[in-house]
Amino acid sequence: MMRAKGKATFLDAMKETTSPVSPAAAKEALKEDEWEVRPGGMLVQKRDPDSDAPAGAPVPTVRLKVKFNGVSHEIYINSQASFGELKKMMSEKTGLHHEDQKVLYKGKEMDSKAFLDMSGVKDRSKLVLLEDPDAQAKRLIEQRRADKAHRASKSVSRISLDVDKLATKVSALEAIVRKGGKVVEADVVALTEALMTELVKLDAIAADGEVKAQRRLQVSTHARPN
Template sequence: MEQHGGATASSATTTGNIEVEDSGADFIKIKVSFGSNSFDVFTNPQSTFGDLKCVIAKSTGLDPKVQNVLFRGKEMDDDESLQMVGVKDNSKVILIENTPAKIEDLEMVEEIKESTPTKNEELENVEEIKEMSRGLEAVNRVREEINQFEEQVVSLETVVCSGIQVADKDFIYLTEMLMRQLLKLDGIDAEGEGRTQRKLEVRRVQGLVEKLDNLRAKNSNLTSDVQEKADEPSLPSSSSKVNQEGEVS
């Protein structure tokens, strides 16, 4: 390398059909990877990435505005210092041509990525659907039991309303069974439609329990009426004779 008037001469090197310029000792060599090509450029270590883009532009013909320079996998801003981010002699950077068409392509790719669920998201969705299905099935099983108890409540109502006394234990049994159904419903972890159906069944059971309380009170009144009739004194018939002492003969 020949020096003239204190300046350092430079020589050209070609790598991957791209001609670059070698510089003197005050400059560091940076390896640039661009598509299938790679080449070296030389610049001052105190330069910024904006300065580096201008150097790359001389070698590639790419306007700095359409250059994206990545160092250690991160896109660097124009005002960032090479030295401050750790660029040294023989460091490697990646050059990407960021033309308007390619920007649109990149944006489209990002939109597709955002709108397309990942495998983890798909698995989460499947698990959520399974969980909702399990909750709804559990509610349906309890509903079948409630249907049976509701039929018994209706039968009990028919008997009591006809004026026939029913054993108190029948009311106690049905009330206890319905309360157990409430506990079952409360223990079901349901979402979506399952949660809606669970609320409906809870209200239904509460209504049946209230009806049983009313029927039980009515049944108790039937018992009192029978007892009152049994306690009433028998009146003497018109054919009975009353003696002087007031006795019925």
């Protein structure tokens, strides 16, 4: 019954994906190892419930030797942990970000989602940790992109507040005109110039995605002629 439930969950996930999946591809995927999300949010191989130890049985801790830059580190870790969890432990010891690491076991690079015991790692096994320049470069680029988007979003929000203040003054002048009153032309000119200055600032912000949409909304709202 647990296997059937696992397959149903997988099919549900397949239906929610934005990429089209052919029936043949879905059938093939079901034959492969399935994945599960651990409480910490890490995606790992899904264990076969038929092969697990009896419920309540203690999970053994293994002692591993992980070599990095000529230095061997002794690690005590749950034998059913994933290589991703091992990388996070090594990050604390080496200072190397876990996403910038490669772990080799018997000369083969191990997937972060795979389990230690299911990959053959046992007590006193030896592994090698390497720095992954490509992964590091990709992570740093993504981080810079996220930081840039965050700064742009803050700039748009700040300008939006200034524009809203000016819009309130414009509304006040319009109310005077509707009641038959007169406004000083210099005030109208000053407000118009101030609004245009803020719109120029918005236009100067390089933005992508949601920030770009946020900027476009501000421009379309306040650049619309009355």
